[in-house]
Amino acid sequence: MTTKTGALKTPIGDDAKDWQCLTCQIVVRSATLPFKCPRCGASRVKFIISGEAGEGEAE
Numbered sequence: 001m002t003t004k005t006g007a008l009k010t011p012i013g014d015d016a017k018d019w020q021c022l023t024c025q026i027v028v029r030s031a032t033l034p035f036k037c038p039r040c041g042a043s044r045v046k047f048i049i050s051g052e053a054g055e056g057e058a059e
Contacts, residue, residue, distance in 0.1 A: 018050035
């Protein structure tokens with residue numbers, strides 16, 4: 001997390017991940033975090049890595 005905003009840093013790597021939009025639930029397969037949702041236009045802060053527990057959630 002960045003200390004200034006609390007936002008998660010964009011993962012860097014060549015392996016593709018499944019990013020899920022929390023607004024419309026579409027899953028986008030990409031190595032990097034999408035800038036916006038291709039279906040609903042939600043910003044990148046609405047994406048999580050599909051299958052991972054969020055902050056404060058039980059695993």
